[in-house]
Amino acid sequence: MVIISKTILIEFANIHADFSAPINSWYETTKEADWKSFKDVKQTFNSVDAVGNDRYVFNIKGNKYRLVAMIHFDIRTLYIRFVGTHGEYDKIDCTTI
Secondary structure: OEEEOOHHHHHHHHHOHHHHHHHHHHHHHHHHOOOOOHHHHHHHOOOOEEEEOOEEEEEEOOOOEEEEEEEEHHHOEEEEEEEEEHHHHOOOOOOOO
């Protein structure tokens, strides 16, 4: 998959040091993936949730952090829309972010 944009992950990891290793693992796994549907994503990351409007929520580091991505399977592209703590995630509408 093509991932747009890694910069948000790096900036967040600079603030939350314990985020760095798990997000690097997520990033490498996702970059190598060739997902065709949500079913494929679910096989890779069992805890991912589809929340509508092409948005998917990934739990990072045992649900301490959340990542919301918009995935366009037809063009193999994943757009990172949000990354934050679980508490920050609870304050957003992830279907419109």
